[in-house]
Amino acid sequence: MPVFKFPFHGYSVKFSPFIETRLAVATAQNFGIIGNGRQLVLDLTPGGMVSPVGFDTSDSAYDCAWSESNENLLASATGDGSIKLWDVASSSLLVNLHEHTREAHSIDWNPTRKDSFLSASWDDTLKLWAEGRMQSIRTFREHSYCVYSAAWNPRHPDVFASASGDCTMRVWDVREPNSTMIIPAHEGEILTCDWNKYNDCVIASGAVDNSIKVWDVRSYRAPIAVLMGHRYAVRRVKFSPHSEGMIASCSYDMTVCAWEYRAEDALVARYDHHTEFALGVDMSVLVEGLLASTSWDQAVYVWQHGTDPRAS
């Protein structure tokens, strides 16, 4: 059974970069409006999915990220602005990093440097953290509204992008004091962004205008592709780690879609297994074609692209 049900509402799912059968799910009580959170760790077994470890948080957990340097280290972004680092092997909370003054909404671990990560928050800032440090290294303060998402460039260890509710997507370089590019990507709030793993100048953004736009930062005045098909806001986009043109996205229209942005007819697949807003989607780096998604319907599904998520 590639489905796992849990008592809270799912916000984010991430595959482990070390263990191909492990994933983390960030969940929140009461739709994340108010209440506790729970950070789950799931394992895929031939009999289905099991949860060997779960961590309770006092506020909602909005996002999680696996460390790229240690398979036991897991980070959660929670609703009181704190970022919690968990040791999965010993089931304990290692560090509580509390600097954001509002909800921490997104975490991204640097896949190249492996020792640092970014957090994006509703307090309009992003913060750069490093393993071993109790304080943030840098704070990036330029957006004029909530920052929803941060994404490291997969080939340039110091470059990252941020998506914000002020309708701009910014490209930053940690060596520069300010953002290096401002892309007014959408007319509405931009909820997510992700870099192409095989073309380091291509980035995709998803927004509340139901569209996904794919940009080349070298000529960012116009997108190179606009992917329409979602009926409501696009909550998350993810470029495939195995295929240059493939994008997975999830949306408030309760579907998970797969796209090939270079093709004429870009929509490749639409999975409608969820019965509530789909908030998290991830593609495994270790197992090609493996997708996971989670939703407010209190479930997480793991399936191979091209198969039915609800099939046993």
Add this chain to the structure above:
Amino acid sequence: MATDSSAPGLGNEKAGTPGVEPSKPTGDYENGANVGATNENGGKSVFVNSEPMREDQVQNAIKFLSHPKVQGSPVVFRRSFLERKGLTKEEIDEAFRRVPDPPSNASTTQVATSTQEGQLQSALTVQPQPPVHTLQPAAVTTMTVPTPQKSGFQWSHIALAVGLFAASGACTGLLFKNAVVPRLKSWIRKVVSEEDELEKKDQLKPRPIDEAAAAAKAAAAAAAEVARASQEMLHAKNEEGKYFEAFTKLLEVQVEEMKTMRNTICNLEGIRENPRVLDQQISKQFHSESGRPLSAPASIQPAGGAPHSQQFMDVMAMVQRGEKPPGIREINDKVPNATQPLTNSRLVPKSKPWEDTSRVQPSSIYISQTETKVVDSPASGQGAYYANGSATQTQYRQPLRNGTPMAEQQWWKQKPEPNPSYSFNPDRGANVTITEAEPENDGLQTQHSWAPSKESLPRRAWVPPPPPPVAMPEAADAIRRPRSSGWVEGAGDERSTSSLGIGVEQDGPSETGVLGSVKYDNSEVYGGTSAVDEDGSGKGLDTIVPLETEAQ
């Protein structure tokens, strides 16, 4: 692309190799860090806006910034608006420089400084100031208008009163003089001519008395006039006061109207889809602490009119009423043990599929190297690690890999069958609505295919590189050396481990003692050097090696 890569990076102080094609494969993972450095220097130019400043955009921005209503808005909103319109940072700064507005200039210098800590606070303080500024001049101007009138009134009244008093005083004085002097005279005459007829005195008396009476009457009348005049003055003062109050009330109404107009301008410019977000913006400005629903942005209150479930609406209603939904526990999520170490990693970071772009492996290669790595997977008990490396273009058309029972049990690896015919059904029924790519080769280009078509770059096989020779024997020794560094757990060693390839990895699992247990201290672990900055050689972590050691 060639021109872009050859364009010099803006502010690129590092004398790297310009013109490096950023789309070039980065080569082996071991050199990834070094190549990354050079790529960064050349690639840095890619992530920077290298367009020249567009004068027409700057002019539009100046027109926008010169608008009186815009000048009442906070600087942050003005910048945000211009950024949304596609202006670059240079164009925005230039426009701010050219618009002659002293308050906004002062705020602009605040905004333009790097590492803008407290920009929010400054923005917030800038926010109430412009309205106050605009209020004050208006108030001053209106104040000065009635006061001259008032003082004019006052002065005229005072002058009138003074004049009247003087006149009446003079009159009375004169009259009294006229009355007293004759009286004196008559009295003297009376005294002198006392022995004269008393009838003359009697005859003389009524006249001064009459005159005195008349003078007194006149004085009284003058006093009464003065009193009336002063009363009138008081009246006028009251009326003036009333007028002034009415005036201020009108002013306040005007100010309120201006405020709402300003807000609507900002909101219209924001072109927000969801009116709920407008409230969130305004409430966010004033930092309402009354809970998430009021200030939650589009990610909690989904914009675009996505319908919410009844459960969601119930929770929202409950919270907005101020009630707490049931089931919320008090959870202590403090760190229980501040010095608890992170469990040692037994796995080595694997190279990412996209970092291996230089290789296109044939499909039949199984990854022998991965089998040597210990995988803590409960499913694959024997550690057999099936390679999904046969990721060629035709892979998805291969039959299910069901050669062994293990493969069948690993359902997450089972590829879809070829030629499934599912209909694309937009209705959310119980049907499986999956559109599958046509497996025919010819249709690959035009049809949607999540596998790249033949013309595209070849499918990358997820194959770790073959073990390179041990390039740095000293690093191999370093790994074997006991490390008592911080809780980072020698991630720098991981990198060098992986860069050295398999030769060292085999020792990995058994070297828990070698790597040492790590601590995550609450104190500042690093000696001040950041692990992330420095050069782009990727060796940042190695700088953190000298840490305090602790007895195990």
